Amino acid sequence: MVRLHVNAHGKNKKVINKRSYGKVHENKIFSVCHARCLSMFMTASSSESPEAASSIVRLDLEEAPSSHFDVADEARLAALKRYQSVYSPPEEAFDRLTRLAADLFDAPVAYINFIGRDRQWTKSCVSEECPPEVGFDLSFCVHNVQEEGPMVIEDARNDERFADNPVVTGEMPITESGEGVCFYAGVPLTTSDGYRIGSICVMDTEPRAPDPGRIRQLADLAAIAVDELELRAGYRYHEDILESITDAFFAVDDNWTFTYVNGKAEKWLQRDRDELIGTNIWEAFPGAVDLAFYERYKTVRDQNRSVQFEAYFPPLDSWFRVHAYPFREGLSVYFSDVTERKQYEQALQEAKQAAEDANASKSRFVAGVAHDLQTPLSVINMQSELLRNEAGGAASEYVENIQSATEQLQSMATSLMDLAKLQNDSPPMQTEACDVRSVLGAAVSAIELYAEREHVTLYSNVPPRPLRAVVHAESLRRVVDNLVTNAISYSEAEDTVAVYAAPSHEPPQAYPGHARKETHEGGEKDALQRTGQVRITVSDNGPGIPPELLEDLFEPYVRGDRGSGSGLGLTVAKELIEAMDGDIVVRSEEGEGTAFYVFVPAAIVPSE
Structure with missing residues (x-):
């Protein structure tokens, strides 16, 4: 052996x-x-x-x-x-x-x-x-x-x-x-x-x-x-590996014949893998030929590049998120069933649309009511003016109260109409280049008597050269008027309200808490210095705004304890500024005062 x-x-x-x-x-x-x-x-x-x-x-x-x-x-x-x-x-x-x-x-x-x-x-x-x-x-x-x-x-x-x-x-x-x-x-x-x-x-x-x-x-x-x-x-x-992944997976060869189908794909395609392997994908799922699946898979094969997409497949009433990759003998496809997410997104979109429709309906209703109030309020105001001219003594004081309340209601109705218009997908605001100095001058002149009556010092500081911005002049004037009027109404006698205007890249005027913020928060000063904009500042040295009000300050009907307005002025002001592609920022310190910064797009001055 x-x-x-x-x-x-x-x-x-x-x-x-x-x-x-x-x-x-x-x-x-x-x-x-x-x-x-x-x-x-x-x-x-x-x-x-x-x-x-x-x-x-x-x-x-x-x-x-x-x-x-x-x-x-x-x-x-x-x-x-x-x-x-x-x-x-x-x-x-x-x-x-x-x-x-x-x-x-x-x-x-x-x-x-x-x-x-x-x-x-x-x-x-x-x-x-x-x-x-x-x-x-x-x-x-x-x-x-x-x-x-x-x-x-x-x-x-x-x-x-x-x-x-x-x-x-x-x-x-x-x-x-x-x-x-x-x-x-x-x-x-x-x-x-x-x-x-x-x-x-x-x-x-x-x-x-x-x-x-x-x-x-x-x-x-x-x-x-x-x-x-x-x-x-x-x-x-x-x-x-292919059976353990969370995605469904299948592979087809150059003739579109299934060569592999994992268990998750069996479940989501609702077909047995033994039935699919060896079968042409378009014969097995003829309903996919006229959908995105055919064109995208053909792109993978013909252009030798991967694609990813989401598409709905009616025969299975399902949405799929698909990643398809080329390889030498065909293409491999990983996909997941995103039907639940799509249904959630659709429900969310429908709810959002319903909310927007309800809000638009509400806005139209509010605007209609506000508009209808204007006529009787005007009649009341006119009749009270006539009555004041004929009345005397204590009756005159009552008539003045009626007129004041009427004017407040008219202001509220106007604000409601403006807010409804701004929030109801109205056409874009028509803006044009103008000199901001003239807008501020007109606003300050109109409010000077009110400041004198309240014993508040009002002054403005604007550059001697033109300061042009792309705005809707009347809307900008309304914003400045609102901010200055608010500042005066919340100030004490002998306080000061100031209005500034300057290119936004220049350092801002001192504002409440400025010295401390500039020292301890290096980015604070930069937040108020920008390029390509004009900055308008309305500041006061009044009592300041409580911190708990600052976050919601621009929401409707938010106002301080001393406020006598409708609570819509700042909301309308913010909507108007944003309609002009601008922004409004507030800084306030209790006991020191408040400053509002309005940023609007600067006009490009052609070089001579």
């Missing part, structure tokens, strides 16, 4: 190459034997002496690993487990290899077996009988995997390990004629990380001398078997 061990190390080291992303590289398990080694092998195998016949020829090259092998090693068993194909039914890919092995050796029996902890499983066989598993007491391959290379037994009847094996003695014959095993040749199946998990082998009922060339070819078949396992393990690895 001759046992051949070809250990693959050193210069011609034969190992299974590392895999990279499922790609399988050409590999072999052991090197081509050197001529000297083959000569030794042939000499031993042809010898007729018992000593020579029982000799062991080892081709141990450099860097040979330890010969220790533990079939129950947990790491080896874990390596075996990761190849799930080991435990699956026979497959044609492995059956081809056993048929080749049998033809190569002209042998009646060939196996691919895997060695577990205490059992041998048959993955593929060429045999009249193919037991799915056997115990180690009957297994040749369990001895093979303990070797570091091929194992060849010329005549098992002369090998003490197998002489009384029922498979050898004929008690469990391998052929219908009742003959047992004599010849065995096997090569371990060695994984890329070096674990021997099984073998590919051939058996014959006649003793025979080993052929080194055929042994090398059997080793190549072993390498192919491991390649197949690695390919399937890599496929399962990526399949596991």
